[in-house]
Amino acid sequence: MKLTTSPNKKRAAQRGGAAFTLAEVLAALLFLAIVIPTAVEALHVASLAGEVAARKGVAARIADRVLSESLVTTNWTSGNQSGTITEGILDFKWKLTSATWPEDPMQLLTAEVTFSAQGKDYSVSLSTLANQQTQTQTTTMNSQK
Numbered sequence: 001m002k003l004t005t006s007p008n009k010k011r012a013a014q015r016g017g018a019a020f021t022l023a024e025v026l027a028a029l030l031f032l033a034i035v036i037p038t039a040v041e042a043l044h045v046a047s048l049a050g051e052v053a054a055r056k057g058v059a060a061r062i063a064d065r066v067l068s069e070s071l072v073t074t075n076w077t078s079g080n081q082s083g084t085i086t087e088g089i090l091d092f093k094w095k096l097t098s099a100t101w102p103e104d105p106m107q108l109l110t111a112e113v114t115f116s117a118q119g120k121d122y123s124v125s126l127s128t129l130a131n132q133q134t135q136t137q138t139t140t141m142n143s144q145k
Contacts, residue, residue: 051117058087059113059124066094066111067128076109076130090115098130106131 062085070076082095094113101108106129114123 048118052122055090055115055117056122056124058090059092059115059122060126062087062092062094063111063113063124063126066096066113067109067126070096070109070111071128071130076107101129104129104131 070081075081076096076098080095080097082093085092085094092113092115094111097110097112099108099110108127109130110125110127112123112125114121116122
């Protein structure tokens with residue numbers, strides 16, 4: 001008599017050898033427990049960096065506009081100024097300050113724009129030099145014409 005093995009028993013024996021052990025499953029779960037939070041945090045940091053970069057570009061444009069308007073209208077001589085500019089649904093607070101430049105009889109004008117991104121406050125500052133004497137002379141000359 002010849003003993004033959006049924007095809008079902010052969011498949012069962014083959015499947016048993018290809019299974020994962022408990023140690024391998026636990027090692028994979030440990031690996032995922034480390035990788036998933038790290039990947040999520042990396043996505044959060046990348047999202048914050050992109051949002052801050054976009055808002056810094058808008059804030060720099062607003063600071064440039066505030067400085068330019070103040071120089072053209074010469075209202076920077078009247079002291080510190082502040083306000084809020086809304087771009088879309090975002091509010092950008094700006095502050096214009098004037099300080100004496102130590103080397104020349106000029107004024108250092110600084111426009112600082114603050115904004116919020118994901119619950120944190122950020123700011124952008126732009127500065128330029130302005131000559132109060134030149135502004136006064138230019139205004140006087142223009143008004144005589």
